[in-house]
Amino acid sequence: VYDCHEVSYAAYSELFNPVIGCIVRAIEQRCLGYAEAVITVSHAVADYLRRFNPSTEVIYNCPRVDDIPRLSKEQARVLLGIPLNAFVISSVGNIRYDCRLDLLLAVASLTKREDFQYLIVGGGPLASEFKREIKKAGDTRLTALPQVPRELALLYVSASDLTWAVYQNSLNPRMTIPWKFFESLACGVPVVVERDTVRAELVRELKCGLVLGNDDPGDISQVIIRLAKNPDQICRMRAEAKHAFATQFNWETMSDRLVGLYERLQLAVAHAA
Numbered sequence: 001v002y003d004c005h006e007v008s009y010a011a012y013s014e015l016f017n018p019v020i021g022c023i024v025r026a027i028e029q030r031c032l033g034y035a036e037a038v039i040t041v042s043h044a045v046a047d048y049l050r051r052f053n054p055s056t057e058v059i060y061n062c063p064r065v066d067d068i069p070r071l072s073k074e075q076a077r078v079l080l081g082i083p084l085n086a087f088v089i090s091s092v093g094n095i096r097y098d099c100r101l102d103l104l105l106a107v108a109s110l111t112k113r114e115d116f117q118y119l120i121v122g123g124g125p126l127a128s129e130f131k132r133e134i135k136k137a138g139d140t141r142l143t144a145l146p147q148v149p150r151e152l153a154l155l156y157v158s159a160s161d162l163t164w165a166v167y168q169n170s171l172n173p174r175m176t177i178p179w180k181f182f183e184s185l186a187c188g189v190p191v192v193v194e195r196d197t198v199r200a201e202l203v204r205e206l207k208c209g210l211v212l213g214n215d216d217p218g219d220i221s222q223v224i225i226r227l228a229k230n231p232d233q234i235c236r237m238r239a240e241a242k243h244a245f246a247t248q249f250n251w252e253t254m255s256d257r258l259v260g261l262y263e264r265l266q267l268a269v270a271h272a273a
Contacts, residue, residue: 001036001037002031003039003040004040005040007176008024010170010175014097014098015097032049033052036268039058040059043198057257059257060249062182062253063154064252065186065251067154068186068245076155077159087113087162088161088162090164091121091163092121092122092157093121093180094123095120095127095130096126098167100194105133105142107220109217111225116141120142120144121153124147127144127147130144158189160187161189163180165180166194166212176198177198177199181199182245190208192210192220193210195211195214207240
């Protein structure tokens with residue numbers, strides 16, 4: 001069984017160079033023909049992989065129900081020392097090359113409301129560089145914290161009003177879905193994503209967040225301000241996110257799919273014998 005977590009050739013092209021990406025693509029396409037089954041992380045990646053192996057199934061990378069904090073947003077904020085009356089926009093997860101945290105900083109610089117707080121939690125290859133940028137900005141509304149245990153990371157998500165899940169406009173980020181997306185659904189937190197992505201399709205389908213029409217910081221600032229002024233819309237988005245997690249996008253549901261796939265393979269092997 002081949003477990004594919006991203007568009008492999010695009011990821012290697014973006015992380016290293018296009019030559020390595022081409023080599024990875026050739027190897028992957030050849031090896032896919034030998035797999036009894038393929039599992040991957042989104043329908044867009046699955047559509048690509050099915051060109052080489054039709055036995056491809058989507059298993060979304062979702063949290064378990066038991067992993068999600070049982071505390072309310074207010075209780076989580078009290079524990080974490082976050083102001084109760086703030087509008088908190090968070091990015092909880094690895095800080096890597098494709099994160100558009102530079103855009104978030106530009107949005108923050110144009111959004112002058114004192115009740116807005118920007119919370120970035122995570123490590124990763126660009127964490128030190130990003131923290132230097134925050135220090136240089138000198139904005140007390142910006143807080144950057146190091147990587148924390150997952151239980152605490154989910155508590156920071158639960159304490160937020162909006163999750164920043166915006167990435168570079170390149171192939172791999174467009175076709176894949178980061179952990180923070182499903183963690184936000186699980187915690188009942190609306191997400192903000194960029195257009196022309198798998199995440200945008202899900203946000204529109206589930207009605208659980210904002211899809212940005214462009215990457216202009218001024219426009220994005222106004223979109224977020226309008227949302228912050230509309231608590232009824234936020235409540236609806238929170239409810240839709242929680243419903244999506246409870247009914248579809250949880251690991252209990254996904255693990256049943258995964259076990260079913262291996263059971264079918266086991267039966268196929270037994271019949272072949």
